[in-house]
Amino acid sequence: MNSVPSSLEHKEIDQAYRKNQVRSISFLAVLTGVLLVAVLLSLRAGSYETPMGELLKAIFGMSSDRKINLVVQNNRLPRILTAILAGGGLGLAGCVLQAVLRNPLASASTLGVSQGASFGAAFAIVVLGLGNTAGLGISACAFAGSIAVALVILALSRFRQVSPEGIVLAGVAISSMFTGATTLIQYFANEVELSTLVFWTFGDLGATGWNDLGGMGIVVAVLIAYCYFHRWDYNALLSGEETAISLGIHVKGLTLVSMLLCCLCSSVVISCVGLISFIGLVAPHIVRMAVGNNHVYLIPGSILGGATLLLLGDLFARTVISPVILPIGAITSFLGGPLFLYLLFKGGKKQ
Template sequence: MCHRVPSAPPATSSAGSERSAVHIARRRRAARTWLLGVGLAFAVCALVVVSGATGSVPVSTVQAAKIVVGHLLPGMPWMSDGSLTPLQDQAVWQFRLPRTLLAGIAGAGLALAGALMQVTVRNPLAEPYILGVSSGASVGAVLVIVFGSAALGGLSLNVAAFVGASAACLCVAALARKDGTISPTRMILAGVALGTLFSAITSYLTISTSAQNVVSVLFFLLGSVSAATMSSLLGPAIALVVGAVVALTLARSLNALMTGDESAMSLGVDATRLRGLLLVTASLVTGTVVAVAGGIGFVGLVIPHIARILVGADHRRMLPITMLGGAVFLMGADLLARTVATPTEIPLGILTAFVGAPFFLWLMRRGGAERAGFGR
């Protein structure tokens, strides 16, 4: 009796199944990214309203929402029917909303800068502080606080901080170049060395000034958005938009750079030029944020790492989630800083470190760096 040997399935069928599985996986990741982005955007709006209703002047969440909408869309009837007092309007629009928006912009900017620096040096532990950019900005700001604006040619605190960040960026780029290329290892070493030097300068200026200036210096170095105004939002907002446009435009090149310089160059990516552009972009965003919000750590370290775990290492998906996540994180941190020890306000840098350090250690314990796409 003859037994019929079953024929092997066609190779085209197997290849088609693999393509179908890959297509389904991509659609699932895209759907997850979209849902997560919508959720984070909703959280940003909710935090704006809740923050507007939090403070010594009694304002409900409904009233806070009405005030914000009333200013954005003039002519709303509740703005003139007597249901909202001038004090409530002033508290929400002039004081609470600017600081909440600045926290969101600063969080998004620092998270974006951290993501770009992690790609630049191909290290998940990188952030703006590791390259000395934030320390350089702090030196510029502290010089104004200690010696006054007149002694520095009329530079304001914000401008001096930005100049310090730009100077640190140029120094790191110059020290990291060797044989016409920018080495990631040299960038890290140069950044750590310059950051230590700038921190030493800041410490010396702090201990050699008056007690009144010491308080101002420490509050700036630890980070705060309490002095935010609508006009102070312009600089960091413009820097964030520029940084986001550059980063999203180069998302495919960033993906290539993650695989290594040789692979990136084989795909037509100039790794040295791209690193220089990323360093300048991250420094621009960091400098403008530090200039108005002071030194705030861990946002640029933790948030990009979490975003990669949630939506993958593809920068086309990861970068928008990173910026939204940074905004939510710092807006929530600012809300806690205002309420957890009322009437005292906790500097943001203390709170972000207190929350971020244990969480990041937990991620490292669970092998988060490998799952985030950086390998071993």
């Protein structure tokens, strides 16, 4: 049938493929490098001018200056870890939602999960009057709100057999419904309640303690483990549902569990740090441009990308008019929007 390629040809063919692999792995390595640099910069950014060595020692409580130990351990380190966990979780959730719903626009904010959280927070602050309970009540209600939206979306996909495209449209409808409901609640709020709510929607990476971090860490870890185990299943889904079934994949089960875990992860993140949009949408797209659609690379890339973007956003928010800390939610939307447009048009030109 075909002539067997000579060993020289064979080598060249292999090289072309290896080049692709090397490019993907190098991109992940570069991303890791950028993340590490961002971590170091974040560790340094603040009102104390401290040498790097002391800061690194302070992570383990070994700096000679007790004050530095305290600032790093109670303030800067939790903030950095929050950004990494929240950004990584949102990035991965976006990547996987885009895969199972086969829609490049899928993410926690486009499905209405974020808007559900806002409504929950508004309900807690205005209706239940939980504005001054150290955020715990607000977080719980925000979580309930986002989980409620997630359940509606899951029920639609499971019991009403709505197509993946339909799910995203349903998300748009649910988003606008909850946005309207939140506005109505705001209309009846007094000034204090209104400002508490507005502050909550700004997003805040500095309010998480080690307990919140633990909870967020567990949920993100479970999501990562599940998604990485199913990385080839997401690849198969790219060829369409029928082909995926013919490869022995339980498509309905995969879609349901993936959506459940992604919504859960997004809900936990949003309830801990407030509204942070665009990370889940943008991070997977940036990584996809460099490594293609293979989830073997796309999954770690989206985690690293999301974490890096949020950490850099936070660094920008803290340093641009220091000592004022700008709201992170606003920064990610403000910078994420143009970035997304740029990617969209750059990608469009290529095709």
